[in-house]
Amino acid sequence: MSLGFGTVGFPIIYAYFTHNLHLFTITVWVVLRLFQAVDSHSGYDFPISLRNYLPIWAGAKHHDLHHHYFIGNYASSFTWWDYCLDTEAGPDAKKDREERRKKRAEAKVKKVN
Structure with a gap:
């Protein structure tokens, strides 16, 4: 639907x-x-792809990660949706997410002390 x-x-x-x-x-x-x-x-970034002209356009590379991991990279057009909703997939996104969680945990510990 x-x-x-x-x-x-x-x-x-x-x-x-x-x-x-x-x-x-x-x-x-x-x-x-x-x-x-x-x-x-397509799995291929065509020379005429909007990704080459508009950096926030998802394109094939971004969407291929969605099919590779099955969880994340749901945005078919604009990458900011995955960034804002924290649904980016891939090793870099996982590393960034873990670093953010670690910083939040450290901030909570500092707040308690």
Whole structure:
């Protein structure tokens, strides 16, 4: 359900607020989402990939970690979602998460003393 909404949700929300929706709008949106799905699931960073121009774009490398670890890297478009929700996957993300937990634990110990 959520994947389907991610595909056609924008035109539906647009139609709800503007009371105007054209078949062309839905078609263009779905085609763009298909290109995005191919880009993120291809396992290859294409030269024309948005990842090369927009650093916060997830791209294939980011999404491949999602399929490798099965837990984390849920953002299919923008990496900030995984950063904000602490769902980044991979060895670097795990190391960063452990360091943050260690700092929080040390801060609690200092607070108690």
